[in-house]
Amino acid sequence: MDAEWAALQEDGPAARACRRWADGSVELAGCARPSDVLDRVARAPDVVLGWLLAYAAGGDDLAARVVLQALLPKVVRMAAVDPRAEVDDYVAAMWCSVAAYPLVRRPTSVAANLALDALKAVHRLRHPAPDVVTSPEVVLQAADHAHGAVVGRADDVAGPSVAEVLDRARRHRLVDPATGDLLRSVYADGLSRASAARRHGLSPGAVRQRCSRAVKVLAAHAELLDAPGGGFS
Template sequence: MTCTGLSRTVTALNDEWSTLADEPAPLSWRAVPALPLGTLGDVLAGVRSAPDTVLLALLGLQAEGDALAGRVVVQAMLPKMILMAVRDDGADVDDYLAALWVRVATYPVARRPRRVAANLALDTLKSVKATRPRAVMALPGGPVPDPLADATTVLDAGVRLGAIDGLTRRTLEVVYVDGRSSSAAGAVLGMSAETVRWRCSKGVRALRAVAHELTDLLAG
């Protein structure tokens, strides 16, 4: 991971958070006993003092469509994402943050109420590792089913909902399903690596914004 990539991403998130931190938490959050009262900065501080309780409450709100709650979770996890990216020669912080957003949007609150931060970090790491090219394994009964096959279903659903367009869907598929790096994906798609990363980031945010609708559509 390059220092430039780290600086741009983290600076943008922290600049946004510096504006958000002093904002009062939404009134609707007062109905959630686990969340501290006060500003969004107070809620973030609450994550440090009672991580499972506060993170789980925020993820529950995110599951109900509250993107701001998910944003607080991402800010809480940001230092860990930076550390993981620094230790990874094959991915940068953008890759980790994109994967984290998906984990935040789809975290199974009822099923995994403990060690929430560790679960998010491990799930994110697995997602990043899974996007890398891997050898195709074969068994006597046929090829091993692709563990990322469901990703294409999600992408198709995103297009059907109008959350992403065809080019964004294709970009996400080339990177997250085919396992190509930003540079390699750019060569396939006829765009720069920077444009690939931008389109992936934008596409993931768009899918995160309609996570509830995606869940309903896929369930039906």
């Protein structure tokens, strides 16, 4: 993929396509090759990705390829925290997510939505039914904590790790200490329901119920838990 991307920078038809995209978009003004377009994604992710996805929906494979290139750092990090799937699995899932993305229905948080769609697709194909249901958003937070960015440069948007989310939840009193320790065992340490049950002196069914209830509470306060630093009581 690196060789293909490098070759596209000197490709005549690719250059003409970039100029065509730039003619209709202020955010892409002056872009003359795919790497120029990629550089603009970090400035206005939803606008630029949405513009490219609209072209991709009309059969423009180069537009889809630029979107894929923008999401590659995310793809690599998701694969890095997944012991059951490879980078190729995530690349294929992301390509399909780009092709099928419902832009009219989901015009905002495009990068995050594409990543979540790809993650869910890989889990459906590669993962057995889990004995503890893990929120896909928690996996994405773990991937975001790895070095790199959602799109573009390494200093762009990065989310908190699972451990940081749980620490914030404890400090906001959204979970009690025992539940926080249980969630850490399952979502940070990666224990199965049975292993977590043995560690915490619970039944596997109790682990599932407590995790499910707690994740619903955390999901209801996602914006609070994602905010860095202040406001803790």
